[in-house]
Amino acid sequence: MLIQNLRKRLSEDIYLFLEKSSAVNKSGIPKKPDTLNDKVMQITLSIPKNREFGDLSTNAALVLAPVLKKSPLKIAEEIKNNIIITWPEAADINIAAPGFINFFISRDYILNNLEAIALQKYKYGCNKHGKNIKVQIEFVSANPTGGLHIGHGRWAALGDSLSNIFISNGFDVCREYYINDFGSQTAKFSLCLASIYLKAFGQDTEYPQDGYPEELVKSVVDQVLNEEKLTDGPGFKGRYIKNKKSDGSFKKITGRAGSDAISEMADIDAIGLQGIGIMIKRIAASLKSMNVEFDEWFYESSLYKNANFEKTIQQLEKEKLVYRKDDALWFKAALHGDEKDRVVVRSGGEPTYFASDIMYLINKAGRRFKKLIYILGADHHGYIKRLHAIGKATGFDERNIEVIIGQLVRLVKKGKAVKMSKRKGHVYMLDDLIEEVGSDAIRYFFTANSFNTPMDFDLDLAKQKSNQNPVYYIQYAHARIANIIDKVRQGIAEQEIDFDRNDLILPGKWSDNFEDIFEALISENSFKIPHLESNEEADLAKMLMLYPDVVYDACICREPYMINQYLYRLAGQFHYFYKHHRVIDGKKLNSGRFKLVLLTRIVLANALKILGVGAPERM
RNA sequence: GCGCUUGUAGCUCAGUUGGAUAGAGCGACGGACUUCUAAUCCGUAGGCCGAAGGUUCGAAUCCUUUCAAGCGCGCCA
Numbered sequence: 220m221l222i223q224n225l226r227k228r229l230s231e232d233i234y235l236f237l238e239k240s241s242a243v244n245k246s247g248i249p250k251k252p253d254t255l256n257d258k259v260m261q262i263t264l265s266i267p268k269n270r271e272f273g274d275l276s277t278n279a280a281l282v283l284a285p286v287l288k289k290s291p292l293k294i295a296e297e298i299k300n301n302i303i304i305t306w307p308e309a310a311d312i313n314i315a316a317p318g319f320i321n322f323f324i325s326r327d328y329i330l331n332n333l334e335a336i337a338l339q340k341y342k343y344g345c346n347k348h349g350k351n352i353k354v355q356i357e358f359v360s361a362n363p364t365g366g367l368h369i370g371h372g373r374w375a376a377l378g379d380s381l382s383n384i385f386i387s388n389g390f391d392v393c394r395e396y397y398i399n400d401f402g403s404q405t406a407k408f409s410l411c412l413a414s415i416y417l418k419a420f421g422q423d424t425e426y427p428q429d430g431y432p433e434e435l436v437k438s439v440v441d442q443v444l445n446e447e448k449l450t451d452g453p454g455f456k457g458r459y460i461k462n463k464k465s466d467g468s469f470k471k472i473t474g475r476a477g478s479d480a481i482s483e484m485a486d487i488d489a490i491g492l493q494g495i496g497i498m499i500k501r502i503a504a505s506l507k508s509m510n511v512e513f514d515e516w517f518y519e520s521s522l523y524k525n526a527n528f529e530k531t532i533q534q535l536e537k538e539k540l541v542y543r544k545d546d547a548l549w550f551k552a553a554l555h556g557d558e559k560d561r562v563v564v565r566s567g568g569e570p571t572y573f574a575s576d577i578m579y580l581i582n583k584a585g586r587r588f589k590k591l592i593y594i595l596g597a598d599h600h601g602y603i604k605r606l607h608a609i610g611k612a613t614g615f616d617e618r619n620i621e622v623i624i625g626q627l628v629r630l631v632k633k634g635k636a637v638k639m640s641k642r643k644g645h646v647y648m649l650d651d652l653i654e655e656v657g658s659d660a661i662r663y664f665f666t667a668n669s670f671n672t673p674m675d676f677d678l679d680l681a682k683q684k685s686n687q688n689p690v691y692y693i694q695y696a697h698a699r700i701a702n703i704i705d706k707v708r709q710g711i712a713e714q715e716i717d718f719d720r721n722d723l724i725l726p727g728k729w730s731d732n733f734e735d736i737f738e739a740l741i742s743e744n745s746f747k748i749p750h751l752e753s754n755e756e757a758d759l760a761k762m763l764m765l766y767p768d769v770v771y772d773a774c775i776c777r778e779p780y781m782i783n784q785y786l787y788r789l790a791g792q793f794h795y796f797y798k799h800h801r802v803i804d805g806k807k808l809n810s811g812r813f814k815l816v817l818l819t820r821i822v823l824a825n826a827l828k829i830l831g832v833g834a835p836e837r838m
Numbered sequence: 839g840c841g842c843u844u845g846u847a848g849c850u851c852a853g854u855u856g857g858a859u860a861g862a863g864c865g866a867c868g869g870a871c872u873u874c875u876a877a878u879c880c881g882u883a884g885g886c887c888g889a890a891g892g893u894u895c896g897a898a899u900c901c902u903u904u905c906a907a908g909c910g911c912g913c914c915a
Contacts, residue, residue: 261855268853268861278857281895291895317895319858362915404915547913558841558911565913572915600842601910626843627909668851673844673908680850680864686877689863695877703874710874776854784852787863798879816874838877 220346221324222275222768225308226264232302233279234259237287258286273311273321274761280318291318329760330748336763336818337746340737344770344825349390353587356382358594359506360397363498364408364431367505367649369676370596370628375649376665376831377625378594379511380779383829388774393588394513396502397579400495401519402572407431409491413459413481415440416490420457422469424481439494446493459490505650509658510831522578528570531578532563540612550577555608556617573605580609580620590619592777597626597673623777626673647678656681662831663690666779689787693823694835696790696797700820701836703802704736707813710803718808722747733836737817749811755796760815762792763822770829779830786826793819 237259262283267276280295287294295314303309303322310325336343358378361371378394385392399405411430415437418424426433447455456463462470462484472483481487499516506512522528532548535541541548546566550573553560561573583591595602603622610617630647653661664681667689668674708729710716718725724743729736751757766785773781802812824834 263855263857265857267858269858272858276858281857284895315858317858321858399915402915545913549913562913567913569913571913575915597843597909599910603842624843629908669854671843672851675850677850687864688877691877692863695875699875699878706874772854778854780852784862791862794878795880797874801874803874838875 220767220771221308221764222264222266223771225275225306228306229264229277229279229302230259230262233262233283233298236298236301237283258282267319267321272315272319273313274324275309276319276321278319280314280320284318292316294318295320324761324764326751326757329757329764330751332764333749333760333814333818334746336821337741337814340741340821341825341828343821344766345387345389346767346771347389348771348774349385349388351389351391352589353393354385354390354590354592355393355395355583355586355588356385356592356594357395357397359502359511360399361502362399362404363495363502364404365435365498367502369630369647369649369652372509372649372652372661373628373665373674374594374596374625375506375509375511376662377670377779380662380666380782380830381592381594381623381777383831384770384773384779384782387770387829390590393515395515395517396513398495398499398516398518401523401575405491405495406487408436409487409494410478410481411436412440412443412490412494413485413487416443416457416459417481417485419444420460420469422460422484424484425477427478427481439497442497443490443493459486460484461486505653508650508653509661517579519575519579522575522582523570527578528574531574531581535563535577538612550608551612552605552608555611557604557608561605576605577609577613580606580615581613584613584615590621591615593620593622594670595622595624597624600624621777623670625670628674628676631675631677652681656685659694659832660685660688660690663688663693663783666830667783669778669780689783690832691838692794693786693790693827694833695838696793697820697823697827697834698836698838699797700793700816700823701733703813703816704733704820705836706803707808708736710806710808715806716803716808717806718810722750723808723810723813733820737821740817746814749814751811751815753800755792755799756812756815759792759796759819762789763818766822766826769826782826782829786823786830789819789823789826793823 259282262277262279264275264277267273277298279298280291283294284291292314295318299312299314299320303312303320308324308328309322310328312320312322314320339345356378358374359367359371361367367375382392382394407427407429408431410427411433414424414426414430415433419440430436444455447458451458456467460469462472464470469484472480475483503513503516532541535550541550541563543549547562548564549560550563551560552558562571563574563577564570580591593602593606603624606620606622607617609615610620656664660681665674707716711718711725712729723740725740729739751760766789769781769785773779796815800809800812802809802816827834
């Protein structure tokens with residue numbers, strides 16, 4: 220982490236320097252330690268917007284000027300001559316009005332450190348900042364009573380990429396999907412299933428009012444029937460039907476209607492269980508097709524097993540976190556920062572969704588997660604205070620309950636926003652989108668913006684533009700490198716390419732595998748520093764050096780889009796390099812460039828992996 | 839009504855603890871293929887940072903007010 224290290228060193232060096240200067244009096248105590256510390260904290264080291272200024276820039280002199288009561292330019296001069304000039308990383312240091320200190324990253328430093336990429340390979344970019352702390356990231360968690368729509372796709376892409384970023388920063392990450400398989404929605408879904416199921420056996424019942432779309436329910440029932448056929452043979456009799464006589468005919472149900480009739484005729488809970496299972500498999504398959512896999516599928520219903528609910532209520536009562544009012548049990552949420560108190564147990568004795576929330580959080584704490592990250596849509600922002608209140612009340616440090624609110628995806632068609640409504644059937648399913656646009660483009664597109672940016676998803680544009688999507692630009696860079704390697708391999712095998720053996724000891728036998736080639740080249744060569752002549756080459760190398768900082772920043776900010784942005788710039792830098800310089804020049808291999816290109820491929824592949832986007836070798 | 843979020847180029851968006859002349863991509867326009875793949879490269883045009891005040895050496899960024907958009911405020915999940 221080049222920049223991160225320099226940042227740290229800058230403030231340390233400045234503090235040391237100030238200790239020796241007039242800002243600190245003779246007894247060694249700063250005159251106003253708080254102001255001084257505050258000021259040192261304000262010092263930044265960043266990449267300036269204008270490249271001409273340099274690679275890095277610091278405002279240190281400007282920040283310190285009011286405290287030191289000296290002109291910024293004078294301070295800048297001192298910092299330059301006493302601190303930055305001693306850094307091997309810095310070159311061409313200059314001072315610009317009103318007091319910025321700018322410098323470039325020295326080419327020697329870059330070249331000497333390229334070896335790190337070669338050695339770390341697929342770990343390049345990773346750091347140990349997370350100290351293996353257990354982090355749980357919960358995302359998507361869509362109800363298993365329907366398929367995933369476009370919006371879920373965004374959380375899937377963001378959540379998975381963020382998980383990868385945390386892993387790259389040394390955290391122990393668990394990706395978790397919370398399945399709401401308990402409560403009224405599940406009950407309704409089960410009822411719908413049972414109704415259609417009964418129909419399949421000629422038992423007509425009234426389809427539940429306000430039920431789930433029949434088309435969806437029927438597709439699930441069909442699958443249930445197929446599975447039943449498989450296990451029970453062709454003469455299957457409907458294992459969820461309760462009102463069967465011994466001869467296989469049905470008892471008549473009289474005087475009952477609607478859900479009562481259904482529950483008398485069929486085992487609703489059992490068919491619901493199987494139906495939910497089928498839905499979860501479908502959801503998992505959709506997610507898998509966009510490269511998202513969860514470590515844990517957590518069932519809400521499991522929270523109610525082994526009298527856990529009753530025990531939890533007892534515990535809450537014992538700790539005086541709840542009280543009774545109007546026959547219901549209330550959680551003192553307002554006391555812990557929420558807007559108002561919340562009902563945990565309804566007057567009828569039924570637990571609310573909030574009861575599950577409490578038990579789930581206690582459960583997470585019990586699994587020793589130190590940090591809980593919830594990725595929720597903007598329509599759930601009312602949750603933040605609620606979750607923090609639970610944390611505070613149950614003793615989980617609320618600072619480690621992070622709720623990331625993602626803005627919603629608006630579907631736009633012909634310039635007009637389409638209202639996404641499940642009832643009206645205007646929902647655009649994720650599977651359809653994957654089919655039309657492809658997983659790579661979706662993954663890139665959904666992480667290309669900040670969590671906090673509301674996204675307009677223009678369907679027509681997505682389809683039409685798929686060919687010039689930025690993701691292809693990036694993948695093309697990777698494919699071009701693959702092609703170069705292929706050419707080099709062939710050229711050497713057929714003795715048509717000449718190269719300096721002192722510079723590049725290539726293994727005699729190369730397999731077709733990319734990784735093997737790199738592996739063999741690096742190990743046999745013990746990576747000698749490449750000779751790079753031009754600025755374009757040095758700029759590309761510099762870009763490679765900055766990758767670990769990007770991985771770190773993306774984690775600190777919890778923003779995967781920073782990886783997208785970096786990838787695009789890296790690809791651009793590569794394409795520019797490719798256009799202006801040849802790796803295979805006539806019949807001669809430029810080994811320095813060849814190495815540079817191999818390293819570029821590693822970084823491209825690493826970053827693409829974080830985003831869950833493929834790195835094709837041919838396009 | 840109260841609360842959360844957003845408003846930056848024609849479009850989609852960066853600009854993250856205040857920094858230098860507000861940046862990319864797409865679209866538009868003009869160039870470059872005898873080439874390691876032109877899915878590329880080079881160039882041009884495009885802006886009152888929603889509006890108005892304030893804070894200071896310095897504001898797209900912080901504060902106040904205001905306008906507009908999205909979302910949320912159940913003993914639903």
